[in-house]
Amino acid sequence: MAHADPHDHGHHSHGPDHVPHVTPLPIYLKTFATLVVLTVITVGASYINLGTSVNLALALIIATTKACVVAAFFMHLASDHKFHTAVFASSIVFLGIFVAFTMFDTSARGQFDAQKKNRPAQMTDPFAKATAAPSAAPAAAAAPAGATKAGAKP
């Protein structure tokens, strides 16, 4: 940030008193203006049908831009210790892992039931040919497959 701040040198000097890092007023006002403009854009974009996944992606990109602006200037991460940015970013990283891996599971449930029915897994001989499978196995596999499907969408 290129601004003249008489306190810049005093910051983190480990003097007897804390000297605040005062962000210039125009930065706050520009941040606010950016947020208002992005809100107008995201509401406007919702009236245009670009296909649901494009609309969702656009809404999330705009929301993330707004979140970054709030975090950087209102929450002072731009001028604060980099460690605080790392702490906050870590929560976003773990949230991403949490949501992504849950979606891998929940969006694929029941998808392989059909294949499993045709070729039941042989625990003792996993590479056995499908034709060599005992005739009782398909019937046994059908029941849990049906249960999984029902369980996927309560």
Added chain:
Amino acid sequence: MMSASTEAHEKGSPDFVVAHHFDSADTQFDAGRLGIWLFLVTEVLFFGGLFCAFFIYRNWYFDSFVEAHHHLDKQMGALNTVFLITSSLTMALAVRAAQRTKRSETVNMLFVTFLLAGCFLVVKYFEYTHKIHDGLLPGAMFSAQGFATQHAGVFFAIYFVMTGIHGLHVVIGMGLILWILIRAHRGDFSSRYYAPVEGVGLYWHLVDLIWIYLFPLLYLVG
């Protein structure tokens, strides 16, 4: 600026002391701020579970979500977004005023922030009343008729839980703002010591930040 700082030194924050286990006022200040950031991390993960639920059910019952989200009022949601963004600005300005030992400016900005938070809750009250009247309630209480899809109730369950917990955060935030408003009025804060103002400010910005995601996901995209 230097003279203002010296003046603050003399008459600001009369009760402020650096605890003996801290090196300096700066270290104490940074320790407090790090604590707030760690708390905000837990808040992100807490709301993260709800966002995860939103994405799972949106994926499963996509048609219901699209149909149900048309029952939310975009204008009301956008108005509330503007209220929260503006309150974030006034909160940031309150912190800035406290940093410069401007007592009445701090109090005024906190008061405006408090009022804007109140406006948010008033709009939310009208939205909730409308939904309760239409029977668009979560779970077994869902009594609305005429939906073409099966699972519209799931959308409203998620809507009420997410906006309800967010609303609870707004109410708690109003309490915290009132607390620092009284302390600011009493003259507790100055450029030497304004940690509570900044801490509540960070919390308030996070409440705004969560709404920044809730609004498009619930009202706009569905």
